[in-house]
Amino acid sequence: TVSVPKGLRGREHQGTSRIPSQFGEEERVAMKEALKGAIQIPTVSFSPEESNTTALAEFGEYIRKVFPTVFNTSFIQHETVGEYSHLFTVRGSDTSLQPYMLLAHLDVVPAPKEGWEVPPFSGLEHDGFIHGRGTLDNKNSLMALLQALELLLIRNYIPRRSFFIALGHDEEVSGMNGARKISALLQARGVQLAFIVDEGSFILDGVISYVKKPFAMISVSEKGAIDLMLRVNMTPGHSSAPPKETSIGILAAAISRLEQTPMPHMFASGPLETTVQQLANEFPFPINIVLSNLWLFRPLVSRLMERNYLTNALVRTTMAPTMFNAGVKVNVIPPVAQATINIRIHPAQTVQQVLEFVKDIVADDRIQLHVLNAFDPLPISPFDDQALGYQLLSQTIQSVFPEIDIVTPGICIGNTDSRHFMNLTAGIYRFNPLYLQPEGFRSIHGINEKISVQGYETQVKFLFELIQNADTEMLPIPHLHEL
Numbered sequence: 001t002v003s004v005p006k007g008l009r010g011r012e013h014q015g016t017s018r019i020p021s022q023f024g025e026e027e028r029v030a031m032k033e034a035l036k037g038a039i040q041i042p043t044v045s046f047s048p049e050e051s052n053t054t055a056l057a058e059f060g061e062y063i064r065k066v067f068p069t070v071f072n073t074s075f076i077q078h079e080t081v082g083e084y085s086h087l088f089t090v091r092g093s094d095t096s097l098q099p100y101m102l103l104a105h106l107d108v109v110p111a112p113k114e115g116w117e118v119p120p121f122s123g124l125e126h127d128g129f130i131h132g133r134g135t136l137d138n139k140n141s142l143m144a145l146l147q148a149l150e151l152l153l154i155r156n157y158i159p160r161r162s163f164f165i166a167l168g169h170d171e172e173v174s175g176m177n178g179a180r181k182i183s184a185l186l187q188a189r190g191v192q193l194a195f196i197v198d199e200g201s202f203i204l205d206g207v208i209s210y211v212k213k214p215f216a217m218i219s220v221s222e223k224g225a226i227d228l229m230l231r232v233n234m235t236p237g238h239s240s241a242p243p244k245e246t247s248i249g250i251l252a253a254a255i256s257r258l259e260q261t262p263m264p265h266m267f268a269s270g271p272l273e274t275t276v277q278q279l280a281n282e283f284p285f286p287i288n289i290v291l292s293n294l295w296l297f298r299p300l301v302s303r304l305m306e307r308n309y310l311t312n313a314l315v316r317t318t319m320a321p322t323m324f325n326a327g328v329k330v331n332v333i334p335p336v337a338q339a340t341i342n343i344r345i346h347p348a349q350t351v352q353q354v355l356e357f358v359k360d361i362v363a364d365d366r367i368q369l370h371v372l373n374a375f376d377p378l379p380i381s382p383f384d385d386q387a388l389g390y391q392l393l394s395q396t397i398q399s400v401f402p403e404i405d406i407v408t409p410g411i412c413i414g415n416t417d418s419r420h421f422m423n424l425t426a427g428i429y430r431f432n433p434l435y436l437q438p439e440g441f442r443s444i445h446g447i448n449e450k451i452s453v454q455g456y457e458t459q460v461k462f463l464f465e466l467i468q469n470a471d472t473e474m475l476p477i478p479h480l481h482e483l
């Protein structure tokens with residue numbers, strides 16, 4: 001449940017007046033038009049080696065044009081990193097306050113042409129929604145961040161606490177050239193951050209069928225991942241006289257075994273336990289009793305969570321075959337078949353443990369395994385009363401979404417650029433101030449991705465308030481005898 005800790009003091013307590021988060025009609029039109037323009041630039045990342053660099057460069061020009069005040073303010077330094085990523089250093093007036101960072105990315109995954117209600121790079125407005133690839137992941141955050149800062153600067157805002165805005169250009173294909181280089185640059189400058197806010201979770205609305213009330217989930221960790229290539233190399237030949245087993249058959253059988261053998265479910269302690277306890281009373285009888293008594297019903301709760309594809313992803317390591325290639329001609333048996341599996345690792349497992357598990361299931365020496373990319377799950381960021389980033393987010397949720405009375409910690413099932421900043425802070429929080437329904441979740445990396453105009457305006461408002469709230473200092477929480 002949300003409560004503003006007594007330790008957080010607002011700008012008004014510091015003799016600085018607060019700028020109200022109200023925007024005029026002209027500003028509201030300009031902000032949605034700016035987002036539409038961003039969607040129209042197809043900044044697609046296809047693979048770590050292939051991206052639309054023309055679009056990435058155009059995007060850099062675009063933000064300069066749309067946010068002139070951000071680029072022309074004396075206390076803001078802009079740098080281009082890794083050719084297409086952007087780092088803004090916003091110098092605050094009080095150097096005793098540790099800086100923080102707001103993160104977003106400008107690249108998007110490819111969009112299949114078929115199945116969209118409107119073309120994915122049109123940025124068209126229809127029925128109160130702006131449509132297109134990147135409207136939820138993650139040009140909404142990027143544009144809302146710069147928009148909120150632009151509007152604050154126009155109102156003569158001077159931050160007290162310094163902060164960085166980092167905008168990666170290759171998040172969808174690892175972040176190695178964007179976020180990772182920004183992180184190295186800041187580390188070389190000796191920067192340490194109070195906290196980071198990135199994409200990764202939402203206000204979940206109807207995502208769990210029994211929970212009718214929307215609730216905000218701030219992800220305090222994220223799963224690890226492995227991109228694993230499976231490859232079979234057999235003798236090619238004429239399809240009229242096939243061998244008993246082909247490369248395609250061997251590989252397909254292995255993929256099928258992996259699909260049929262889920263990794264163990266691992267609902268134990270950690271943030272998810274807090275999530276379940278905080279949500280327990282939202283469930284009808286008798287589930288509320290079951291969820292409130294994990295000491296007794298933990299195995300049952302774990303089984304219940306397996307039944308839904310989203311909660312299942314929270315309680316185990318998942319494996320998704322995402323690429324499958326073989327063959328060039330209808331009457332030629334191909335020598336090589338290869339597939340890629342995208343694995344997301346539960347916080348209780350490691351890359352090595354998962355690879356051992358996969359080898360045991362594949363159990364076929366003809367299949368070579370190549371790890372393309374791998375990293376362990378991320379540490380859990382603090383979410384107690386003293387955790388500045390978590391408390392500032394909770395406080396801002398409370399003020400911008402007064403109807404939300406549950407804020408829970410969670411685990412991000414996807415990956416974000418924030419993982420490259422572990423060297424700079426222990427407080428990494430993944431939260432998008434937007435309502436997300438099940439169809440919204442399916443549209444991310446899927447089809448018909450869209451954001452409501454009102455939802456986008458609220459995201460700008462949230463960031464406008466969050467930046468001001470961050471000017472606070474965390475005061476020690478008084479001991480009981482002092483109250």
Ligand SMILES: CCCCCCCC/C=C\CCCCCCCC(=O)NCC(=O)O
Binds near residue numbers: 172204207
């Ligand atoms: C008991 C609580 C149930 C909660 C169910 C979980 C709901 C998950 C909600 C949102 C997850 C959205 C993840 C979006 C992250 C996208 C980042 C991304 O695409 N990164 C690249 C990648 O992961 O490949």
Ligand SMILES: [Zn+2]
Binds near residue numbers: 105137138171199
């Ligand atoms: Zn993203």
Ligand SMILES: [Zn+2]
Binds near residue numbers: 109137172445
């Ligand atoms: Zn994504």
